[in-house]
Amino acid sequence: MADEKHLKPIETLDDDERLGQIGHVQELRRDFSIWSLGSLCLCLMATWEALSTVIATALLTGGAPCLFWNFLLSIMCTIAIALSLGEIASIYPTAGGQYHWVAALSPPSTRSVASWFSGWINVGGQIVFTASAAFAAALQTQGLIILNDDSYIPERWQALLLYWAILLYAAAMNIWGSRALPTANLMSGVLHIIGFLVIFITLGAMGEKNTARFVFVEVTNSSSWSNGGISWLVGLLSAVYPLIGYDAACHLAEEMPHAARNVPLAMVGSVVANGIIGLGYCIMLLFCTGSLEEILSTPTGFPFMQIFLDVTQSHAAATIFSLVLTLIAIAACVAGIASTSRTVWAFARDKATPFSRFFSYVNPSSQIPGRSVIIVTVLQMLLGFIYLGNSTAFNAVLSMAVLGLYASYLIPIIYFMVYGRPKLAAHEYGPFRLPNGLGLPLNLLACAWLVLAIVFSIFPTFIPVTSQNMNYSVVVMVGWVVIGAVYYFTWGHKQFEAPVVADRD
Template identity: 30%
Template sequence: MKTTEIKLSAAGMLAPIGDEDEGRVEVVNKYLGTQDDRLDMDRLGKVQKLRRNFRFLSIVGFSAVLGSTWEWALVVAGISTVNGGPAGAIWLFLIVCFGMFFVTLSMAEMALMAPTSGGQYHWVSEFAPKKFQKIASYVVGWLCVLGWQGAMASSMFAAAQQFEALIALNIPTYSIHGWHGTLLSIAIALLAIVFNTVLVRKLRIFEGIALVLHGFGFIAFMVVLWLLSPRSDVGQTWTDFQDNTGWGNPGLATLVGILGPIVTLVGGDSVCHLSEELRDASWVLPRSVVVSAIVNYGLGFIMTVTIMMTRGDLETVMETNTGQVYVQVVINATRSRVGTSILTAAVAVLLVFCSSNSVTTASRQLFAFSRDKGLPFSKWISTVSVPFAPG
């Protein structure tokens, strides 16, 4: 495959070197986006270094897989069940959705005005009082970088826990130890890095596979749990606030349980950090942020209500040797180790894809902040070599 050479124009846009033939002009248009994209980059004072491969559907799919809200709703079911009970889990999920949606709308509006991979720290530099712009932007930039690095570790450890549950489910003598999760997390991290480097050109194919599995996995869990599991009383489920950890007050325990829905819904800014890889970003980005939020909130809420309505006896599911409450709920419903293993494996694989997408987002955040010289070794970190090749 022949690679087209690219040079930087004075305005910060890319242009081909040599013959200005029609084919090369198409290459530039394909990878640099629309005229509005180029004007946005020029207005923001940034140089286009990344391909604009994403469109509306692909970026919404990316966000859905990264968010993995129904998967995370299953994983954190134990936190909410112990701290607040079923009613606490359901109502706090709605409260967190309500609050985070207004944050999402604000991000969408700022993304429309400044579609840059820097995201929050760039917006802070624009809207903070002039005398605080630099320091506030610098602090927020570090918080975003560290936050996404932590999010990567959380996603990978959550995926590792599902593999541990899968082993415990099929080998009754297996005992889960902390170092098992650490080693599995490292393996998943290496796999996610391979997806984002060696297999980066195939990433869109894997994203498509993950999105299909994400959809069908949700349907499978809905069918299994609603058809096979015992039903809890609707009134009790929505009104039974519990303190199962000795806080002494169900209300206080419920507030502690807010960690569950927050973990489930965090990461709504993920697509903002891919704005420089999104075609027609100023139009597509704000809409994709809002649509992604609505889809993720909906799937997460439905799964939260489902797992709380079909959980069965609380003490039984909490004593599971798999370390995952939902796994015990599923095996109680199906009475099948094989069927439960398939559903658990689906969650594990989807969280591996979630980890891969977390690496994608975190790397863009890291690149953007380094480009603005916010990190040590910024010049080295922000160096990007992208062959603008046709095809």
């Protein structure tokens, strides 16, 4: 009977059967619907909100056209990435995500090392990405106070306390509010869309407009890079950052029904929806930027707050609009801890972490990996001490998010092209499969964009390079990988049980 089940097409298997084939048993509640999971991804990406925060950098590196055209290109290539990852997630719907896919696709000779490092890189990228959402919310809270009280002088320790408070709230939601999490995600998704519509309409109706030439054609270069093309490509980071994090869906695959179908739909759907919303908002925001000098010198520290104030001429309206972005950043932190904790839990389940038995524990009554939630939160809270000592070092750690996540997207796509696509039989694909003749070109496009973005994300934004404006992301990334290598080759490889999918041939 087992052999017959292994020969059945994946799409005919129920979730528990497929999870058993992958090598695990069901331990978590399947509470998420396609809508609640899609909303989680929408808010974790927070695309139009993130565009608000990166607009100043984009305007300095290439002007408005840099952000618009790079973002348009980023949307198209990110859809290719999401489609590529979605096809793999449909075959292997597991909370381990990228590292589990690499293990399933790798030849036995490289399975352990390739899978382990994929997971290590992904965990690091997720931790700092979620921390960046909490930190953004903390600094935006200080900005909101300044917006309404010119006498307020922000202190680092105050930002740290706000950062910790947001992380503790997110952890509490994931542990004690876990049953309400799907509903909370839906509500956040509604706020994400309604907030966009209200702000978009207000900017369109009330804002003084720049010319179309300024938005689409007029290139400027204030980064001091002598080569305008390099300056433009350095601006890629402004277009890439608002479109990461959609892999959260795959890490919650064991908490939703029909995961082989719904996880890819949530990933691709969130990218398409956020791409469309983000592109419209990008155009409107660029038309309404006003004076670059004024928005860069805003005492709030956030140019979008100054833009909202200039357009509405109302501190109350600017505060409400800005608060939408802050609330979504908090929702993104909640979603990020949910996703990251499941990755850590799955990694521990395969004995890939220190104290793996402890961190792979699932509370039998709540069916939540609470210990993984706690360790993720504690690690993120500890990062705050770096900010207290040196904000440049802290920003360097957070800048690893793009490198870590993009590398974790790149590795499984390469393995799928080399070991998966040429060898998998038709019945071994999931219900979400790219059409013949389209899959490989999309995989190649995805890899090309990932490599391009990774390379230029490590370039300094401005020159001459100083200790303050240096891009330390590659240093942090290398450090994280070295730490992982030391652990893996001294002890981890002896414990790690690389996932092996049941032979279905």
